[in-house]
Each structure stands twice: as C-alpha cells, then as structure tokens.
Amino acid sequence: MKLTLPPRVSPAAFDAALTAYTGVVGKDWVMATDADRDAYSDIYAPGSNEEWPASAAVAPSSVEEVQAIVRLANEHKTPLWPVARGKNLGYGTAAPRMPGSIVLDLGRMNKVLELDPKLAYCVVEPGVGFFDLYEKIQREKAPLWMSVPGNAWGSVIGNALDHGIGYTPYGLHARNLCGLEVVLPQGDLMRTGLGAMDKNPAWHLFPFAFGPGWDLAFTQSNLGVVTKAGVWLQPEPASSLELVFDIPEEGDIGWVIDTIAPMKISGLIDQNVFIPSWLGKMVLKGQRKDFWDKPGAIPESRVAELLKEHKLGYWQVAMRLYGDEPVVKAKAEIVKAAMKRNLAAPPKETWWHQGDPINAFEITMGVPSAVPLQMSDWIGGRGAHLGFSPVVPASSEHVLGQLKRSRKIIADHDVDFYASFTIGGRFANNINMLMYDRDQPEQVANMRKLFDALIAETAAAGYGEYRTHIGWMDKVMSTFDFNNHALRRFDETVKDALDPNGILAPGKQGVWPAAYRDQAGGGRA
C-alpha cells in the first residue's frame, strides 16, 4: 500500500527518521516499501487493509537496539507500534491503531534465555513463538508443559501481554508472567519486581516485590516495550485424564457452568475449561457451503440436522485432569458424579501417562497448533474473523443472559453463531467468533454494524470486553465510563508522565497520549 505518514510528520522528516533507524539496525531491517507495508497490515481487517496503515517497520535484534530506536523515535516524533510477532488474528494482527505509526517488530529477538526444569519457568524474548518454545523444551527434554492459545502461531510474551488465554492449569497467561525487562517510552531500561536488583535469582519466581507491582501495568499497555519476561510453565504431570462430554442442548450451558465453576473455584479442576459451541467442531469438517449453500445464517432447523448427522452436542466440554494417577482417579469420580446429575451419557475417557506419545493437536496439554485457523476457510473467499470477547461471572444467570443477548444480536444480523465460554475461575471469557469473507463488501459492512451493536448492547447490560480489535479500541474503552472515564484518565495521566512525546503505541486499548489525543476516533466518548 501507499505511504501514510504519521500525523504532523513531513516526508523529509520521515525519511530522516528512517535513515536514523537504518543507522541502528542496518538497511535490511528498516522496511518501507509498499509491499512491506502490506506485510504489516491486518490480513483479517473488516474492510480495507489501508484503514490502519503502518508507514514502515523497523526490526531490532537486541535490547540496546530497541533503546536506540525508541530514543530516535522521540527525537524524530515518529510514533512506534510494538508487536511481538504480530499474529493476533481477529484483533488486528500487526497493524497499528494510529495510521502512519512505524511497526516496531520484535520478531528477531527470539532467544529462550533460560529454561529451568526444576523451578518450572523460562525467560524469553518477545519474538519467541509458542512453536519455538515447544521445540526448545522437546530438544532439552525438559519435563515442562506450556499453555497455548487456540491458534498458537503467535508470541508467548505477546499473547500473555494481550491477556490471552489457554486451556490448561496455566491458562491465564498474564498470570504466568513474572518479572519483566522493559524499555520505557524515553528509552530507559527498567526491570520489574526483584529484577530491580541486578542478578537477583528470584526475579522470575516471586510475583510481588518491594513497592508497587508493575508487571500487569505493562499488559494491554503502551507504557513500555517488554524485551524479556519470566514465564511460568507447568511441570509435566505423572498422568492425565481427558473427559469429553457432549452437551446436547444450547440451554444446557446453564447447568454446565453451575456444575463446573464450583469445581474450578475449589481447585478440584485446575484447568481453564473451554466450552465451544458445535461450530468449533464443524469448521474442521469442511466448508460452510458443504453444509448450507444459501447466504445468511444457517437456520436452526438445519443446525439441528447437522448436529444429528455428525453426532455432535450443541456444546462440547473436553475437560482434562492432571497429576498423579490416584489423585486424578479420585478427582474424575467426583467430576463424573457431578456431571451425571444432568447428563446421562458418560464421558469419553482417555488416559495419558508420562512417556506416552502426545497428539499433535492437544491444546489442553499445551501442544501448539494452528489447526483452528482452518475456520478461516469455513466462510470461503478471503475468510477472516473478528473476536467479540466479553467477560461474565461464572454462573448460569450471567452466562445464559450473555448467550441470549449476543445470540439474538448475531441472529438479527443474519450471521452464524459460534461462541465459546472458558471458565477461568469465578468468571467466564465468552469469545464469539464472527466469520466473514473479506471479498464481500456487504458482509464486511454488516459485520461492522454487528460489532458495534454487540459492544453497545453488552455494555448497556453491564458487561465489558477484555480485548478487542484495534478498530474498536476507542469504543470499548469508552464503555468503561465510571466517574467520567476515571480509568482512562488515570491511564492517560500515567502515559503522559512516562511518554511526553506520545511515541509508544498511541491509541493502544483506547489510551491516547496528549501528543496524539486529537487522533482518537469518533468512537471515543
């Protein structure tokens, strides 16, 4: 795509900045052709790739280079949009929130710096992907498991910083972060927690330290560039048992939540329990047109036929227990008895013991996979999706309310319904995958209207999203409006103190530095 300059930067000043960056990383790692800009655009964008254009990208290979670039960005007033690997499909991939930002691509910083099999953690750079870390663990035969998101082609750190979730006992990825190294917006280097003492061996082990805790302040944040992080890993259990329950009816999600959440809160179940609706299985069986060849949402009568034909429940619970075999057995009896109160059919049980092979697609055992990406093919054409992701209390009342509400809005827009609830404890993450063909402008337009409606009606009911696509960050942040947007005012006060030139990720999550607050979209209330 053609060049879009950052706000208030002249072509000459922009070129001068790129020349300065070249002095740091060499000319191969400053990328500013039309093709380069395409490569950093949102390949799932609901609309034109050019709506959120990067002007260029620069890819440092070390902390020192990141510091040098950040300092130059302040000097040249050329804002940066840091991405770890830029693979956050459905939320914007590598594209920046503010047009003309320069992508700071951290993909070259891809070293696993430490891997401790006993204390069960690693220290990684932001470019380390889930597959990279997996390979490293296998190569070293470390008895450790990861927790991975559905589509695991992204960055370990990037996903955790974006509040990503997985489906193991370590499924709240941000909670696995312990001890960060951060380049601050003016180029200074800080280490959080006990890392503020040089060579403190407990840096990545103890989550609080002396004074305020900052690790989570750097999540979904534009306050710094995380260049290194400790990430806790799960010790490989002695055994594991998968219990797969098919849940027949849509409304059954109520008792399912009220049965599983208490066991998750009590610790009997330590996994994040993922409960996807039927379409999650169906997208792996073919394309939409193989099952329904008309436009608009698949009618309920056809859905009922499909479930019958493919022997699928409306929901599927693939629960996994971990630990020593006698403990897992005792837990399984309790889980099965609890589920049996509402479900006659017993679960499908699959045991695994240390030394057994692990299937390539075992998300609940932390094996990275890109299989769920296949849903991009479901709709046909340049298939894409947006994720609508509110959080609700883990109780039937709230889950059924959320289901009914989003189900109706999605049906009103004549779009297929594909949702999951993940029980992470006292709450459930509800992710609604909204699929569309980027080559069908009317589908795209409808999708945008649908997304606006979901945000507005969900907020009106009192619930909020935990992440969103770059194009809706201002709108979602605006729904967090207690005391005249006190949270955003706080975020922006801190932002301005740390980043007076507003150089780092302006607009990230709806937080704008003073220097670029005029660039916030109309969605900012």
Add this chain to the structure above:
Amino acid sequence: MKLTLPPRVSPAAFDAALTAYTGVVGKDWVMATDADRDAYSDIYAPGSNEEWPASAAVAPSSVEEVQAIVRLANEHKTPLWPVARGKNLGYGTAAPRMPGSIVLDLGRMNKVLELDPKLAYCVVEPGVGFFDLYEKIQREKAPLWMSVPGNAWGSVIGNALDHGIGYTPYGLHARNLCGLEVVLPQGDLMRTGLGAMDKNPAWHLFPFAFGPGWDLAFTQSNLGVVTKAGVWLQPEPASSLELVFDIPEEGDIGWVIDTIAPMKISGLIDQNVFIPSWLGKMVLKGQRKDFWDKPGAIPESRVAELLKEHKLGYWQVAMRLYGDEPVVKAKAEIVKAAMKRNLAAPPKETWWHQGDPINAFEITMGVPSAVPLQMSDWIGGRGAHLGFSPVVPASSEHVLGQLKRSRKIIADHDVDFYASFTIGGRFANNINMLMYDRDQPEQVANMRKLFDALIAETAAAGYGEYRTHIGWMDKVMSTFDFNNHALRRFDETVKDALDPNGILAPGKQGVWPAAYRDQAGGGRA
C-alpha cells in the same frame, strides 16, 4: 508525645488544616493531642516512639469523606499517611515514614459490603479486620474460609496491600485482591479492572480487564487510598488433613525444601507451606528467662537440650491438604512417600470433615488468632520484634545459603535465631523475627546494627526483602539498584504525575514525591 509539624508547615497553617478536616469528619475524629499522637506511634519501634511521629490523625467514615480530606490535604499541603487498621507489628504499625505526616485512619470504614458464598469472594472496606470478616462469615454460615497472617488482628485489605502472606491455598494475599476502588492523590475516585464500568457484576471476579492492570500498582504503594476491594475466599473444603512433620536438624531444611517445593509447584500441595524454626513453638511455652537466664543468644548446646527436653525438631512442618476425602487421601500418600525418603518418623495426622468443629488456633484453616503475639513476652520488658524478610528461590541451594548467611550475622550480633521459610511456589519467604526489649537501649542499638548488616549482606549476595519496617524503607529500596535505581525512578515519575503535591504517604517503601524528596533519610542511595 509533643507535636512534630509536617515539613514546611507553620503552626497556624497546621491548625487551619485540622479545622478544615474537622469540617469533614467532626471534631471527634480529628485527633491531635499528645496522647493521640502516642496512640498512632510504633509500639514496637526499635528506639524512641518519637523517631517516626505523626502530627495528628483523622478518621473518615466514607469514601466521600476520604475524598474531601485528600483534597484538603492538597490545599493545605499537609501530607497524609493512610493506614487501614495500623496493626502491622514489626514493620511500623500506624507510624508514618515522614515525621509530621497526618495519619489517615481508615478503621471506621469497616463494612463487609458483599459476601458471595457461591462465587467465593467478598467486598470489604479497609477497616474490616480478619476477626470482623470471620465473624461475618460465621454469622451468615457462608461455606467460606479466609487466609490469615500469623498475627491476625490487622486489616484484610491492609495486609493484602502490604504483600502479607498466609498459610492456606489463598496464602498470597495480594493475589486474592480483585477489583479496587481507589481515591487518587488529588481526590478523584477510580475503580480498577471491570469496575471501571459502573455495576459490572464481574468487577471482583476477573483479574485483568481492558488496558493496563493496576491492582498490584496500589500494593506497597503511595499512589492512592484503597477504599474498597474484592477479596477472593476459599470455598470450604469437604475435608482436610493435617500432616505434622518434626524435622530434627537445622540442615534438614535443604531436603525439606527440595521435597515440598516441587509438590507445591505441581499443585499437589495447594497451601503455602510454613516452616518455622523451633523458637516458634518455644515462645508459646514461657519466657526466655525460664529457659536461659543469661544475656546474649542462647548457646547451641542449650538449644540442643531444649529441643530434646521439649521433644521438638529444629523445624516443624504443619502441612494441610484440602478437598474431597478420596482426593486428599491420594495426595497424602504421595506426600508421605516423598517425605519418607529422608524422614523415618511418620507425620501426626489429623482429619477434619465438614461439620466438625475447628480449633481456635488453626491458621492453616484460616481462623484468625493473636496467639503468636505471645512472642512479645519472650524477651521480657517491653518486648517487641522486627521482621527481616528476604525472598529466595525455593531450592535447597538458595534456602541453605540464606539460612547460613543470616544465621551467622544474627549469631555475630549475639541475638536469638528465629526464622521461618514459607514455600509459596517457586519461591520462599524467609521471615526472621528479631526480638528485643525496648527498655534495654543496648539491645535496641544492637538490633539496629544487626538490621543494617542483614540488609547489606543479603543484598551483596543478590537477594532482596519483600517488605520492611518504615525506618529501613529507604535502605531496602536502595538495594534495588539496577540501572541506577530505574525502578525507583519509575515509581517516582508515576508518583509525581499522580500526586504533584506529594500529599500521599511520602517515603512509603522508599518512594518519595518531588515535594518531599529532601526528607528521604541518609539510607537513600
């Protein structure tokens, strides 16, 4: 004690401020007599109570009153030192870091605002003590357990904000906080997380929300006054089994750590495992003079006799498992087999089942108690203690190193050794209780030298403390010196942005606002 004015505040200006506060809370709740000042002094102070004097105290009863006081404090330039209940013995109780600060006593804000038996959390104000919450839970017959610190006469919120620890599965108290309401340093009101959306029912359930996470930034912090917090509670288990192991020798702590830590990290043990040295039991049996009547540390030969006489191991591990009986039984077999590899004697086992009475002193079942306060009597006179609290990795190498180092320093100062290690996961909190008689000036002087030596030598070895007494906050913060104190510089940048008048808790944890940075002690490096 006599009045010490805040820095640069004239007597007339001080009186004007108190008059203004009186307008908010009424005259009964502005306390400024010599006796009032004594009441807010550090009753365990190693030295004179007057070393860290409050000038007055003001006690609001509502969020609105807190906001009004904070605004007036900005207007009158009279710094505030917020305390929840001011019971943090060994770390400064209610006394302020900066002489002349006005204690903002939140003890009157003592409502339990919510108690949810199903989703297992409560919402409390800062004045709610552990005993208050316990009574409320009993009264409502809610099937919930708390996690309490050793001496549980303090505030639930205050202890969590100060990184306090307990000995249950919810023992990392700061991790139980979810969703805060905070009065910011200029009087604005903010709610963190999903609470930034008014009436969002998942506020106290989901620990991350949209944008940067701030809950932990308000721990050990002077960035705001927490007026309300969600606190997660443990669902009452169906049963529980206590396994008490007597560990004979000092050096055994090595294999104990290497045995227990992996089981804690894997989740087999979900409790924070507390491992106190013998003196923890002995202080409950009488006074020091009953066992050794000479000054200086009790010699090792006498310690050996005492352990024999009282049938005590050097360490004691009171481990507790929680859950459904078959699960607990299966876990217990694994724990016992693991411990047996190094310890012939089987543990003392005590079962509890739902409905059984609970002893009044069951810290591992979340029953609040003040029994450990008895250690104040050990030494005689006006007995007091200081806590020296470094954190080390949960492995024998680091724990034995820390034990050897602090043991030697404490012995060199001829002081009794009383330590505990608490395994919280990948780390262990090492708390060294240093006991002294406030009426013996030479004991106090020796204690201060000892404390300085512990901080300096521990830092030289690469380890840091996770909390400390107000008198040593500058020294400890100074040991976190990576990149020219980057962490403190960050803390202070944020502080100055949010608190331009430096009105809230100047010097807390060694973080000073620009307005009072000249008041930092000589310990600030």
